[in-house]
Amino acid sequence: MTHSDPIWQRKDLICIEELTRIEVEAIFEVARSFKHTMERSVKKLPSLRGRTVVNLFMEPSTRTRIAFEIAAKRLSADVISMISNTSSLTKGETLKDTARNIEALRADIIVLRHPASGAPNYLRERVGIPVINAGDGAHAHPTQALLDAFTLLERFGTLEGKRITILGDILFSRVARSNIWCLSKLGAHVTVAGPSTLVPDGFSRLGVTVSHDLRQALEGADAVMLLRIQHERQTSTHFPSLGEYTSMFGLNKERAAWLRPDAIIMHPGPINRGVEIDSELADSNRSVILEQVTNGIAIRMAVLYLCASAAQRGGEMSQPFPV
Numbered sequence: 001m002t003h004s005d006p007i008w009q010r011k012d013l014i015c016i017e018e019l020t021r022i023e024v025e026a027i028f029e030v031a032r033s034f035k036h037t038m039e040r041s042v043k044k045l046p047s048l049r050g051r052t053v054v055n056l057f058m059e060p061s062t063r064t065r066i067a068f069e070i071a072a073k074r075l076s077a078d079v080i081s082m083i084s085n086t087s088s089l090t091k092g093e094t095l096k097d098t099a100r101n102i103e104a105l106r107a108d109i110i111v112l113r114h115p116a117s118g119a120p121n122y123l124r125e126r127v128g129i130p131v132i133n134a135g136d137g138a139h140a141h142p143t144q145a146l147l148d149a150f151t152l153l154e155r156f157g158t159l160e161g162k163r164i165t166i167l168g169d170i171l172f173s174r175v176a177r178s179n180i181w182c183l184s185k186l187g188a189h190v191t192v193a194g195p196s197t198l199v200p201d202g203f204s205r206l207g208v209t210v211s212h213d214l215r216q217a218l219e220g221a222d223a224v225m226l227l228r229i230q231h232e233r234q235t236s237t238h239f240p241s242l243g244e245y246t247s248m249f250g251l252n253k254e255r256a257a258w259l260r261p262d263a264i265i266m267h268p269g270p271i272n273r274g275v276e277i278d279s280e281l282a283d284s285n286r287s288v289i290l291e292q293v294t295n296g297i298a299i300r301m302a303v304l305y306l307c308a309s310a311a312q313r314g315g316e317m318s319q320p321f322p323v
Contacts, residue, residue: 030302071300145178160187168227193217
């Protein structure tokens with residue numbers, strides 16, 4: 001499968017916006033091969049043996065951090081996970097100095113989650129090893145968008161002409177922004193929906209439909225992606241109460257009937273049950289929420305492999321891509 005390597009020339013993954021459709025599809029091609037290996041009794045592959053991945057997480061995370069850890073270990077890399085309150089950042093060390101010290105310790109890849117938009121891009125200009133964005137402020141969450149699109153492709157085969165509605169807190173969501181770029185590149189028609197305070201009309205500049213009418217946003221949609229309210233990024237209240245948000249925009253059984261009969265329900269997590277989605281729907285056979293979590297491992301395996309490969313293209317990877 002090494003024919004995919006020349007397509008991917010980037011040592012870093014910072015955002016979906018800067019990728020071409022061909023590059024996105026190259027990630028999916030590698031992820032599909034890696035996903036097949038996840039069904040084996042022995043799941044480890046030698047692809048990153050001898051390399052060290054440092055997960056530098058400056059914000060809380062469950063799915064993303066653990067998925068990157070599992071992905072790296074499945075590729076036989078050594079993994080070190082750091083969180084903000086156990087690093088020298090609490091002593092006043094800058095992010096640049098932390099990253100350059102990690103590089104000096106001969107780590108091979110930094111996976112960064114940071115509350116400041118632009119932090120991963122700032123680092124990639126200051127270290128020579130790959131930097132992979134695991135979420136930065138309200139800016140981008142590229143691997144989440146990739147795993148979401150990968151999950152949709154598994155269900156539909158193509159996204160050309162598919163109608164995808166992203167519902168909830170769009171204004172403060174890095175997931176929404178990355179998905180808008182990714183789904184649009186793959187030919188989907190994207191609608192963003194929610195209260196006007198959380199879904200400004202300005203998002204239409206990204207080529208999406210903006211809707212504040214829930215029925216209009218859901219009718220005929222092939223998939224709906226629910227987003228939680230990003231309280232930690234809001235500096236003021238953008239709706240009267242959670243109860244009023246749920247009464248107007250929460251997805252329940254009655255509103256789910258507005259979707260296409262074969263439409264699927266998605267959520268990047270964590271879910272606030274009874275707020276943006278009823279538990280009955282989150283656990284229904286229309287939900288692919290847990291499939292998204294599983295696919296996150298394959299996507300992150302692919303990203304780690306491709307970025308490490310590009311970084312070391314001058315000296316060939318010591319192992320060929322495993323199939």
